[in-house]
Amino acid sequence: MTDAVVQRLREKGLRVTRQRQVVYSLLREIGGHHSADEILAILVDRGEDIHRQSVYNVVGDLQQVGLVMCADAGPGRALYEASDHWHHHFVCRVCQVVLDVPCIEGSKPCLEIPEGVASVIDEAQVIFRGVCHGCAGTETAGTMATGTGATGTQN
């Protein structure tokens, strides 16, 4: 398992350091969306001796080579996740949970951008905002909705 991580780092032309292995392994292991400091805290908790700036370095490098994505969930702390396929995010306005939303290539309702605004457009990220099942349930009355076992992150 660690071998796979080592191989991927090498493939991407990155030096294989303990810190990179540890951070990337953690992100793959726990899944979900996490801030740099959150990652640091977990690693320190596990007895890893790693510097804060190293976490920032690593997630930055991994992001550049496409092993890690920065989950755009609006202003505030940046949330990272280990993922290699493009997708969008849903943010619950009550509990702040961040859920992955698969990208549907077919429907592009309002992604037409008037020409003249920009020269090159590489990507379009979508942030859906609303209320998740769990909060919708507790808000109205009883029914705690089934926790869709998606990836979540609290603040």
Added chain:
Amino acid sequence: MTDAVVQRLREKGLRVTRQRQVVYSLLREIGGHHSADEILAILVDRGEDIHRQSVYNVVGDLQQVGLVMCADAGPGRALYEASDHWHHHFVCRVCQVVLDVPCIEGSKPCLEIPEGVASVIDEAQVIFRGVCHGCAGTETAGTMATGTGATGTQN
């Protein structure tokens, strides 16, 4: 002009304080997207005596009543703008400039999302990323070759 601002505040049920007038007037006057500290700096520069927390209070209140929008341009500082119609944003990956992109639908659009993810979805914000005209010009073509679909795209 200030009268219009006063009237709008009153319409929304907000007390008319000097700070609210000043901040809202400034946003309408200069246009564009600005962080709270940026707003503070400009006002202090102009001789206004205003506290940092007041700026945060004001933009928060104005946002709640719909006179100000928070421009979602990804992680980092929150950017505010005086606007009352829904729209998206384009962010230049070179100079970081934020441009408004009109939303075709007019109001809250593209709420298509795979069922099961969330219970209620109020809005979908789109962030377009690419290179603006200015940067595309100065960058001198050729360096762009690297940008081969590193990041997946569109929805």
Added chain:
DNA sequence: CGTCGTTTTGGACTCTGTCCAAACGCATCC
């Protein structure tokens, strides 16, 4: 195994945003 250049480390620093109690001032009522 040694060298070189990339990474990591330690620490300090800036910037953003929030919390709290006390002072202030806007809207309302008399």
Added chain:
DNA sequence: GGATGCGTTTGGACAGAGTCCAAAACGACG
């Protein structure tokens, strides 16, 4: 017009997020 009450503003301190810098450590390669 003046007193009153409560929403706002203020000052200061604080936490969190991210960056900068020089020195030490370590991985890759010959």
